[in-house]
Amino acid sequence: MASQSPRTFTKSEALMSRARNVVLNGIYGHQSPGLLTQGEYPSFLARGEGCRIWDVDGNEYIDFMCSYGPIVLGHRHPRVEAAAKAQMDRADCQNLPGEIWTELAELLVGITPWAGWTAFAKNGSDVTTWSLAVARAHTGRDKIIMAAGAYHGIGAWCTPSGAGITPSQKADVLTFTYNDLQELQRVAAENAGKVAGIILTPFRHEAFHDSEMPAPGFLQGVRDLCDREGIVFILDDVRAGFRLSLEGSGDYFGVQPDITCYCKALGNGYPIAAGLGRDELRPAAESVFFTGSFWTAAVAMAAARATIETLRDEGGIQRMEAMGTRLRKGLDQQARSLGLDIHQSGPPAIPFLTFVGDAVFEKNRMFCGECARGGVFFHPHHNWFLSAAHGEKDIDETLNVTEAAFKVVKERFGA
Amino acid sequence: MASQSPRTFTKSEALMSRARNVVLNGIYGHQSPGLLTQGEYPSFLARGEGCRIWDVDGNEYIDFMCSYGPIVLGHRHPRVEAAAKAQMDRADCQNLPGEIWTELAELLVGITPWAGWTAFAKNGSDVTTWSLAVARAHTGRDKIIMAAGAYHGIGAWCTPSGAGITPSQKADVLTFTYNDLQELQRVAAENAGKVAGIILTPFRHEAFHDSEMPAPGFLQGVRDLCDREGIVFILDDVRAGFRLSLEGSGDYFGVQPDITCYCKALGNGYPIAAGLGRDELRPAAESVFFTGSFWTAAVAMAAARATIETLRDEGGIQRMEAMGTRLRKGLDQQARSLGLDIHQSGPPAIPFLTFVGDAVFEKNRMFCGECARGGVFFHPHHNWFLSAAHGEKDIDETLNVTEAAFKVVKERFGA
Numbered sequence: 070m071a072s073q074s075p076r077t078f079t080k081s082e083a084l085m086s087r088a089r090n091v092v093l094n095g096i097y098g099h100q101s102p103g104l105l106t107q108g109e110y111p112s113f114l115a116r117g118e119g120c121r122i123w124d125v126d127g128n129e130y131i132d133f134m135c136s137y138g139p140i141v142l143g144h145r146h147p148r149v150e151a152a153a154k155a156q157m158d159r160a161d162c163q164n165l166p167g168e169i170w171t172e173l174a175e176l177l178v179g180i181t182p183w184a185g186w187t188a189f190a191k192n193g194s195d196v197t198t199w200s201l202a203v204a205r206a207h208t209g210r211d212k213i214i215m216a217a218g219a220y221h222g223i224g225a226w227c228t229p230s231g232a233g234i235t236p237s238q239k240a241d242v243l244t245f246t247y248n249d250l251q252e253l254q255r256v257a258a259e260n261a262g263k264v265a266g267i268i269l270t271p272f273r274h275e276a277f278h279d280s281e282m283p284a285p286g287f288l289q290g291v292r293d294l295c296d297r298e299g300i301v302f303i304l305d306d307v308r309a310g311f312r313l314s315l316e317g318s319g320d321y322f323g324v325q326p327d328i329t330c331y332c333k334a335l336g337n338g339y340p341i342a343a344g345l346g347r348d349e350l351r352p353a354a355e356s357v358f359f360t361g362s363f364w365t366a367a368v369a370m371a372a373a374r375a376t377i378e379t380l381r382d383e384g385g386i387q388r389m390e391a392m393g394t395r396l397r398k399g400l401d402q403q404a405r406s407l408g409l410d411i412h413q414s415g416p417p418a419i420p421f422l423t424f425v426g427d428a429v430f431e432k433n434r435m436f437c438g439e440c441a442r443g444g445v446f447f448h449p450h451h452n453w454f455l456s457a458a459h460g461e462k463d464i465d466e467t468l469n470v471t472e473a474a475f476k477v478v479k480e481r482f483g484a
Numbered sequence: 485m486a487s488q489s490p491r492t493f494t495k496s497e498a499l500m501s502r503a504r505n506v507v508l509n510g511i512y513g514h515q516s517p518g519l520l521t522q523g524e525y526p527s528f529l530a531r532g533e534g535c536r537i538w539d540v541d542g543n544e545y546i547d548f549m550c551s552y553g554p555i556v557l558g559h560r561h562p563r564v565e566a567a568a569k570a571q572m573d574r575a576d577c578q579n580l581p582g583e584i585w586t587e588l589a590e591l592l593v594g595i596t597p598w599a600g601w602t603a604f605a606k607n608g609s610d611v612t613t614w615s616l617a618v619a620r621a622h623t624g625r626d627k628i629i630m631a632a633g634a635y636h637g638i639g640a641w642c643t644p645s646g647a648g649i650t651p652s653q654k655a656d657v658l659t660f661t662y663n664d665l666q667e668l669q670r671v672a673a674e675n676a677g678k679v680a681g682i683i684l685t686p687f688r689h690e691a692f693h694d695s696e697m698p699a700p701g702f703l704q705g706v707r708d709l710c711d712r713e714g715i716v717f718i719l720d721d722v723r724a725g726f727r728l729s730l731e732g733s734g735d736y737f738g739v740q741p742d743i744t745c746y747c748k749a750l751g752n753g754y755p756i757a758a759g760l761g762r763d764e765l766r767p768a769a770e771s772v773f774f775t776g777s778f779w780t781a782a783v784a785m786a787a788a789r790a791t792i793e794t795l796r797d798e799g800g801i802q803r804m805e806a807m808g809t810r811l812r813k814g815l816d817q818q819a820r821s822l823g824l825d826i827h828q829s830g831p832p833a834i835p836f837l838t839f840v841g842d843a844v845f846e847k848n849r850m851f852c853g854e855c856a857r858g859g860v861f862f863h864p865h866h867n868w869f870l871s872a873a874h875g876e877k878d879i880d881e882t883l884n885v886t887e888a889a890f891k892v893v894k895e896r897f898g899a
Binding site for chain 2 (some may be wrong): 084085087090091092093094096097098099100102111112113114115116117122124125132134135136137138139140144145150153154155157158159160161162163164165166168170171174175177178185186187188189191192193194195198200201203204205206212222223225228229230232233234235237238240243252307312332333338339340351352354355357358359360361362363364365366369446
């Protein structure tokens, strides 16, 4: 039945069995291999180059997860690696920042028309959680509105798991259904004068769900509500940032927030996060204590500058859009010719595919498992990512694999 | 009056003036130059090598802040840099961890007699905040006891600033005075059956305060209380870890916690944090959602392994103790011969000096400012750090500078 001969994961399995002894769940969090198709994916990776990755057993994959977002130019991009290594040969983590601190801040503020300042951190969760404190300090109000089910990181206020979290840590966080402007307006009205901020991802992209683009007028409606009520509009661009527009995903969707949170793709895999904000929020933001041991380290900043400049100089955003569109068209054609009912969602550079009616993702796990076996690394429950290293030949090679995988799904489940 | 001719900070000042436009407070957080002696310190650093650092204007310093802890082997240690670069040439941040994930976990658990498992993160705050969730999940209780004024990071539950933090975010956090076992026992008794965890630094080391070693019997008293009441004993070893004992600072002080939080020195400046815990906490810890975009990245893990192995192979812990003792003796002798009343506190590898009766740190700002001018980077309000790169000649050169600085303090303030 398999479209390709099975790959072996001997080294992966040995490492995983050792890891289970000494690490929580062997591998915990979003990279837990239990979230992938059992038996078809490795548990450990050894190497990356451009859009290709190799697992510890030597199996090769075209990578459509891009490390769950960070790899936006391709693995080990020469310009980024050269910038990082040149900085490493001087200094990384010191008692004070390096010159790159100021230069990267100028670059980020310079490409973001509405922003007056930035602050750097390490995790997406660092900046999303901090953005709430800035909104609260600015408004003197306590309540925050977020979309139900949205993923904004591991802060106690939003973590998807309740384990170890007390009710009081989640107090003052209200929810509404993404894209339901009326419900949002109702929640805001019921809490008039008490809402500090509304935090949103630029489109709906949580795992185990089709991605959902903002409905016409939705984001502008949020902007208007925030302006009317003095609420801080926070855009959580951790996942989508630097794939849709260099000015931020608000620009792509035609809206300007008050604070934007960046992380994943900012440094092409080097660990860095950033918050950007409007000038009128500066006094509040400066009053919030925000720091970490490695936050002024220069290597990730040098990588971030090289990443942004390369995306800009080489038209990386346009390339991801074009290659994502090529992939989407091919998948659509294949499914249609086989009579398979699929749903593709999200922007082309951050695509996702589900099978219509496949409520528990059974078909998708088989489809993605077959693709992994054929050398294409998708994810059955989480949106995918293009990088600027994906070219036409990579997409066409991918489509050869997906065609065989679709056929296996059809054989097993019918059209 | 100055012991040395003044240094110039032309480039630092120009970078700082640009940074003020585009970054919160120019530089925010613990590295804010406003916390150092005005006019005597740079704002930006360019390079590091061993125990020496150079600012952007080319001024050289012997570094006793070690990047506020991370640099434990010296800047750009050859073995760490080689390990990091070798890993960079394969992969860093991927869809899954690399082999080093398992290997580093085995190493950490192997050197920590009481620990059964580990989990990796990026910030000290990541692991201290997570440790509370583990304690709460394990006990089914909500309350946490910490020492008043202790620094455990920027989590809402403990951040030293109230700006942007709501009362409910700090609910369930109780305090007592570090080293006051009776007060701790009283707080625990008043909340009998409700306390999930007690979190402590191994010695008292918050800024703007003399360091304070644990009083005889204090840590054992905490251990006994936790055992008696089923409370999780959390050691926040973020700042002290890997400078006092490779088994953790609990070992140095003769106590075994239930969870230890590591960060700063673990990767010699490469960004990594780790939590270690006892086997009986594993189910609770596995239930807590804990993840971040860069947490499985391999380069910082390769650096961490090289750091631990180098500390072990080259007796780094003993060397820091010896060099810190040499510094302390020299400072003591100088102050005594000048009739200056100083107080030295903390373990020799993490020393601190204050002038007795210098309540607002006026003398200390002058002393440290004079030292900076002479090429020694201390801090007037925050404990210092030795690294294994400090040698006898570096300490003796430092003592030449401190002698002149003590004389300036005496001239200005009298004995």
